[in-house]
Amino acid sequence: MSTAVSTTAVTDEASYEAPNVPAPSGRVLAAVMGSEWTKIRSVRSTIWSLLATFGITVGLGVLFCVAYVSRYDRLSLKERFTFDPTAQSLRGLFLAQIALGVLGVLVISSEYATGLIRTTFTAVPQRRTLLAAKVAVFGAIALLVGMAAAFTAFFAGQAVLNTKDLGVSLGDPSVLRAVLGAGTYLTVVGLLGLAIAAIVRRTAGAIATLFALVLVLPLLARALPSPWNTNIAKFLPSDLGAALFNVRPDSDLLSPATALAVALVWLLVGFAIAASLIVRRDA
Amino acid sequence: MIEVRDLTKHYGSTIAVDALSFEVLPGRVTGFLGPNGAGKTTTMRVILGLDAPTTGTVTVDHCPYRERHFPIHEVGALLDAQALHPGRTASSHLWSLARSNRIRRKRVDEVLGLVGLSDVAGRRVGPFSLGMKQRLGIAGALLGDPQILLFDEPVTGLDPEGIVWIRDLFHRLAAEGRTVFVSSHLMSEMSLTAQHLVVIGRGKLIADDSIDHIIAGAGTSVRVRSPQATQLTRVLTTEGAGVRNDDGALTITGLGAATIGDLAARHQISLHELTPQRASLEEAFFELTEYSVEYHGVDLSHRPATTKDPR
Numbered sequence: 001m002s003t004a005v006s007t008t009a010v011t012d013e014a015s016y017e018a019p020n021v022p023a024p025s026g027r028v029l030a031a032v033m034g035s036e037w038t039k040i041r042s043v044r045s046t047i048w049s050l051l052a053t054f055g056i057t058v059g060l061g062v063l064f065c066v067a068y069v070s071r072y073d074r075l076s077l078k079e080r081f082t083f084d085p086t087a088q089s090l091r092g093l094f095l096a097q098i099a100l101g102v103l104g105v106l107v108i109s110s111e112y113a114t115g116l117i118r119t120t121f122t123a124v125p126q127r128r129t130l131l132a133a134k135v136a137v138f139g140a141i142a143l144l145v146g147m148a149a150a151f152t153a154f155f156a157g158q159a160v161l162n163t164k165d166l167g168v169s170l171g172d173p174s175v176l177r178a179v180l181g182a183g184t185y186l187t188v189v190g191l192l193g194l195a196i197a198a199i200v201r202r203t204a205g206a207i208a209t210l211f212a213l214v215l216v217l218p219l220l221a222r223a224l225p226s227p228w229n230t231n232i233a234k235f236l237p238s239d240l241g242a243a244l245f246n247v248r249p250d251s252d253l254l255s256p257a258t259a260l261a262v263a264l265v266w267l268l269v270g271f272a273i274a275a276s277l278i279v280r281r282d283a
Numbered sequence: 284m285i286e287v288r289d290l291t292k293h294y295g296s297t298i299a300v301d302a303l304s305f306e307v308l309p310g311r312v313t314g315f316l317g318p319n320g321a322g323k324t325t326t327m328r329v330i331l332g333l334d335a336p337t338t339g340t341v342t343v344d345h346c347p348y349r350e351r352h353f354p355i356h357e358v359g360a361l362l363d364a365q366a367l368h369p370g371r372t373a374s375s376h377l378w379s380l381a382r383s384n385r386i387r388r389k390r391v392d393e394v395l396g397l398v399g400l401s402d403v404a405g406r407r408v409g410p411f412s413l414g415m416k417q418r419l420g421i422a423g424a425l426l427g428d429p430q431i432l433l434f435d436e437p438v439t440g441l442d443p444e445g446i447v448w449i450r451d452l453f454h455r456l457a458a459e460g461r462t463v464f465v466s467s468h469l470m471s472e473m474s475l476t477a478q479h480l481v482v483i484g485r486g487k488l489i490a491d492d493s494i495d496h497i498i499a500g501a502g503t504s505v506r507v508r509s510p511q512a513t514q515l516t517r518v519l520t521t522e523g524a525g526v527r528n529d530d531g532a533l534t535i536t537g538l539g540a541a542t543i544g545d546l547a548a549r550h551q552i553s554l555h556e557l558t559p560q561r562a563s564l565e566e567a568f569f570e571l572t573e574y575s576v577e578y579h580g581v582d583l584s585h586r587p588a589t590t591k592d593p594r
Contacts, residue, residue, distance in 0.1 A: 027385075028352055035383035042375035043368060115366030118333055119423065122360055123383045125332045125349040282334035 025129060032124050032133035040107065040137060049103035050141070053096045053186065054149045060092025061153035065160035072164055085168045086175050086247045089157020090150060090182040093245075094238070097189040100142055101210045104193030107138045109203040118283050127278045131198060135271065139191055146186030150245075154179045174247045177256060181244030188263045189214060189237060195270030199277060214238055235262055284308055284462060285330055285431065290339035292325050292486075299325040301486035302339070307464045309430070312457045314477030314494075315466035316568065322486040323466040324362070327435050331360055343431060353384040359424035360433040364416040364440070369409030373400055373419055376408060380423055394422040399448075413440030421449070431462040438472055450476050470568045482568070505540045507533045508556035515552050522546060532556070 040046050065088055072080075108131075111117040124130045158167035170176050192213070197206035214237050221233040230252040233239050242250070243259035254262065285307035292300040300322040307313045317323050328334040330341050332348030341347070343358055351357065367376060377391045395404050398418040403411070408419065417440055424432055434453075438446050453476055457463045467473050473480065473494075480497055482490040490497055509515045512533060516526045524543075525536040535543060540559045547554050 031353070031385050032383050035379045035381075038375060038379040038382055039368075039371070042372065042379065043370045045370070110368060114368055115363050116368055118328075118331075118362055119366055119380065120383075121333055122331050122358075122362075123355050123380055125351055125354060280335075282328070 025126070028126055028129050029133055032130055033137055036133045036137040040141065045106055046103060049099050050145045052099035053145055054152070056096040056099060057092040057149035058153045058156055060095055061089045061157045062160055064088050064091050065157040069160060069164050069166070072166070082248065083166070084246060084248045085158065085161050085166055086154065086178045087245055089154050089161070090178070090245050092153060093149070093182055093186055096149065097186055097214060098211070100146065100186050100190040101193035101214065102207055104138060104142065104190040105197040105203060105206040105210060107134055107194050107197070109197040109201065109206050112201045113203055121283050128275050131271070131275055131278055134194065135191065138194055139187060142187040142190035143183065147180070147183035149186065150179050150182035178245045178247045181256060184260065185241035185244050188267060191267055192237065192270060195267065195274050198274035199270070237263065237266060284344060285464060286342045287326065287330070288340045290326065290329060290341055291337045292329060292334065293337045299486055303483065303486065303488050305481045305488060305491045307462055307481070309462040310457060310460050311478040312453045312463045312465060312476055313479045313481060314473040315464060315481050316470065316473055317468065317483040319468055321483045323483065324435055327362060327433055327466060330433065331358070355380070355384045355427035355429060357427070357429050358431045358433070359427060359429040361420040361424045361437060362435045364413065364420040367408045367416060367419070370407055372405050372407055374404040376419065377423060377426060381426055384427055386426055390426060394425045397425060398422040414442055414445050417441055417445070432456060432464065434465045436466055436468070438467065438469070446472070504534050504536045504560045505538065505543055506556060506558045506560055507535055507543060507554060509533070509547070509552055509554050511552045514550070515547060518546055518550050518552070519543065
């Protein structure tokens with residue numbers, strides 16, 4: 001118990017600078033991203049949420065395709081004609097988005113819930129840099145898992161559909177865009193969860209808000225009289241997602257490029273609000 | 284050095300800290316003492332840049348905390364030992380903290396050893412006892428080998444052995460020339476830990492002085508036993524002393540033991556006991572905060588009488 005408090009140098013570099021010399025913000029960001037990576041991989045909820053995202057996207061996608069194949073002989077010509085084999089294999093993400101969205105929420109809300117956020121802010125007083133690091137680290141993980149889930153669900157689903165020669169390949173028109181769009185949509189929902197949680201600061205409140213935005217608002221919008229129903233719904237995240245991963249054009253949806261732009265606007269607005277609040281509020 | 288200048292902090296209509304000014308100097312343990320709700324935690328949060336002051340300034344080594352990069356090399360703090368993710372291991376927790384400030388991996392094992400948690404480094408912290416969490420929090424504060432350390436109620440939840448350990452640690456840190464600022468509502472603990480005290484009540488500064496001065500200022504008394512108590516009382520009161528008769532023993536204030544002995548000798552009064560009574564820090568503290576309690580009472584009278592039945 002009588003060991004000295006400091007035994008060896010604390011930092012990596014021998015040339016650690018004087019305390020008050022501002023470090024380039026890039027160095028702070030890089031260090032905090034490393035810290036956030038350690039945080040996210042050292043809790044169990046991460047791996048479970050990511051497995052759920054992947055498993056639900058792939059598993060439900062395969063189930064939808066199996067169901068379609070088994071019903072195929074009894075379907076009308078119109079139903080067969082409007083069938084979108086790519087979208088069919090990707091539909092599982094409407095459930096999977098919940099798992100990834102919850103992980104996005106937890107990335108910051110768990111720190112507020114435990115009080116750990118104060119330790120974090122004490123170590124990183126540059127709160128916007130901290131938020132940026134969380135966005136970068138979680139965004140990269142979400143994109144990776146989202147894309148892996150989308151591509152796996154696509155290939156597995158097409159393998160099922162090919163038993164009736166109904167499948168398509170990545171080289172067919174718009175198919176690659178749709179699969180990439182599905183992975184992108186999952187990432188967008190995850191990041192929306194993070195933005196909402198940074199604003200709301202409560203796990204339950206953030207999850208409820210995210211679900212309302214992604215699952216409930218589209219239903220309410222559809223209840224409006226035409227043309228408000230589609231005019232509003234097509235700007236909501238779930239319809240943006242459909243626009244991103246549908247291969248067949250749909251007049252009720254935005255074009256894929258516009259949908260991507262609108263999705264980015266959602267994220268920009270969300271993180272702009274979060275970034276302005278995070279520096280103004282007491283922790 | 285920590286400098287607090289005219290710090291005021293409002294939360295809505297509540298005034299948590301009111302025009303508070305003090306300095307915390309290196310090389311000694313400074314206790315931050317006050318009853319619960321006096322504003323200690325708020326002040327510490329403002330020092331660490333967590334809460335923004337309503338008015339006033341706070342600097343740590345002449346630099347506002349929020350302007351610091353990689354601050355845990357200069358300032359280590361433990362505010363709330365329970366503020367941990369229960370599913371993270373002790374070493375992962377410290378490693379995430381270390382990485383954010385470019386501290387190397389080996390230092391994590393070092394501080395875990397320093398606080399005696401090496402054996403549980405790989406365990407999730409959820410089931411840790413409060414004492415273990417306090418040690419982990421102290422490890423986190425020491426991570427950057429900082430010159431300035433802040434601890435909010437660090438002895439809470441520690442067993443007697445842990446309290447002795449932490450007291451020894453604070454003394455060692457101060458002896459190394461570091462600034463050690465420790466809040467507590469336990470006067471008895473502070474009297475053993477701190478050399479200097481900043482006492483606050485209801486957000487206002489009550490005292491900022493060395494422990495010895497604070498105890499001395501609280502007024503010492505002398506206990507005297509004498510077979511000629513009545514005669515002695517007359518002599519002492521004419522000299523301006525306060526005399527209280529408790530069951531045969533006289534408690535005398537306003538005169539030192541030496542003066543009392545001399546007076547007794549001059550008047551040929553025999554003494555059977557002459558004992559200087561040193562006020563405890565507790566008594567000093569109650570004497571100091573009495574006036575903040577009075578202030579409290581006045582403050583309350585301005586409020587609408589909410590306890591009255593409206594009908």
